[in-house]
Amino acid sequence: MEPEDKKLVTVLTRLYAKTKADVVEWQPSEDANLFAVKFSDYTISLVRMLATPTHAESFNLTIANNDGAVIQEMDSSTARDNGFTDMSDLFYRARRHAVDLDGALDDILKDLDDLSDGKS
Known part of the structure; x- marks a missing residue:
C-alpha cells in the first residue's frame, strides 16, 4: 500500500466512524447519488455508480480543494483492497x-398514528 493510500484509508475510517456517530454534516446534491461534506479547506464527495449488467454497484470518494480541483480520489474497489x-x-x-x-x-x-387515532 502506498503511503498516500494508507493515509486516505485512515481518513475514510475516521469519516466513517464520525458518520456512524451522526456528527458529520453530509449534504445532498442535485444528483441523488452524490453527497458531500465540507471541511474548512476541502470537500469530500461520495458518489454511487449504479449497477449495470456488466458491473456491480460501486462508490467513489473524491477530495477537492476550495477551488474545486480534485486532489485525490479512491473507488470502493481500491478502498477494499487497502x-x-x-x-x-x-x-x-x-x-x-x-x-x-x-x-x-x-x-x-406520526401520520400513521394520527390515522389510527382517527379511526378509534
Whole structure:
C-alpha cells in the first residue's frame, strides 16, 4: 500500500466512524447519488455508480480543494483492497443523514398514528 493510500484509508475510517456517530454534516446534491461534506479547506464527495449488467454497484470518494480541483480520489474497489470495506455503508449512512431520513420516518409514523387515532 502506498503511503498516500494508507493515509486516505485512515481518513475514510475516521469519516466513517464520525458518520456512524451522526456528527458529520453530509449534504445532498442535485444528483441523488452524490453527497458531500465540507471541511474548512476541502470537500469530500461520495458518489454511487449504479449497477449495470456488466458491473456491480460501486462508490467513489473524491477530495477537492476550495477551488474545486480534485486532489485525490479512491473507488470502493481500491478502498477494499487497502482494508476499508465499508464504502457502501458509508454512502447509505451519508444519504440517510443528508436527506434526513430519520425525520421523514418520524413524520410518517406520526401520520400513521394520527390515522389510527382517527379511526378509534
